[in-house]
Amino acid sequence: MKTAVFCDFDGTIARRDIGYHLFHHFSGGRNDELVPRWKSGQLTTRDCLLQEAAMVTATPREIYRFLDGFELNRGFAEFVQLCQSQKTDLIVTSDGLEFYIRYVLKRHGISGLLVLANVGKFHGGGLTVEFPYDNKSCDRCGNCKGERIREYRSGNTSTRIVFVGDGYSDACATGEADLIFAKKDLVEYCRENNIGFVEYDDFFDVARHMIEQGYLTARGLKQANGANQ
Ligand SMILES: [Mg+2]
Numbered sequence: 001m002k003t004a005v006f007c008d009f010d011g012t013i014a015r016r017d018i019g020y021h022l023f024h025h026f027s028g029g030r031n032d033e034l035v036p037r038w039k040s041g042q043l044t045t046r047d048c049l050l051q052e053a054a055m056v057t058a059t060p061r062e063i064y065r066f067l068d069g070f071e072l073n074r075g076f077a078e079f080v081q082l083c084q085s086q087k088t089d090l091i092v093t094s095d096g097l098e099f100y101i102r103y104v105l106k107r108h109g110i111s112g113l114l115v116l117a118n119v120g121k122f123h124g125g126g127l128t129v130e131f132p133y134d135n136k137s138c139d140r141c142g143n144c145k146g147e148r149i150r151e152y153r154s155g156n157t158s159t160r161i162v163f164v165g166d167g168y169s170d171a172c173a174t175g176e177a178d179l180i181f182a183k184k185d186l187v188e189y190c191r192e193n194n195i196g197f198v199e200y201d202d203f204f205d206v207a208r209h210m211i212e213q214g215y216l217t218a219r220g221l222k223q224a225n226g227a228n229q
């Protein structure tokens, strides 16, 4: 049976939440008043992102230089190789912005992944946000990960879906995946809602568990096992 992996970006592939730090840095911290309102559900992601983007003052050069300071989570590059060598689709689903995801992945030598995210554009010394994805049954998310998984499933009916995430923007995905890897806020969310999950720290953990459970084979795992093969 085929497997597809849907993976959050901020705090999951990237070690830190780049979207949050980007808005925080270039708004002079003014976005902090919005975050608790978003977490509690008072503010939709779309409204939150639009308001955060409106607070940003920065040139593209300043933004890209800022992005150079962020690292990926351990084992992600090896995990990409493992999935690609086994023809397992690995899809980045984010409620952040596509440009920084692509930039940071590329800077770390990773290409060829499908990235589904909101669109941020440089405009007049700041940022604007657009939402290319239609969410039929969700009015909370900008780019609803649950809906993206459902769309994928409709064309891949016998594929097992794995989801890897770390936060509240992953909530809708948890109802659609067969196997969930969670950390941080997503652990709390899964516990509160009686959703089964596997706790992970890095992508070596994810690979190891997927192999143990038969979602991937150990073929091509050399580097994912650590330094000495
Ligand atoms: Mg996240």
Ligand SMILES: [Zn+2]
Pocket: 138, 139, 140, 141, 143, 144, 145, 146, 147, 172
């Ligand atoms: Zn949603």
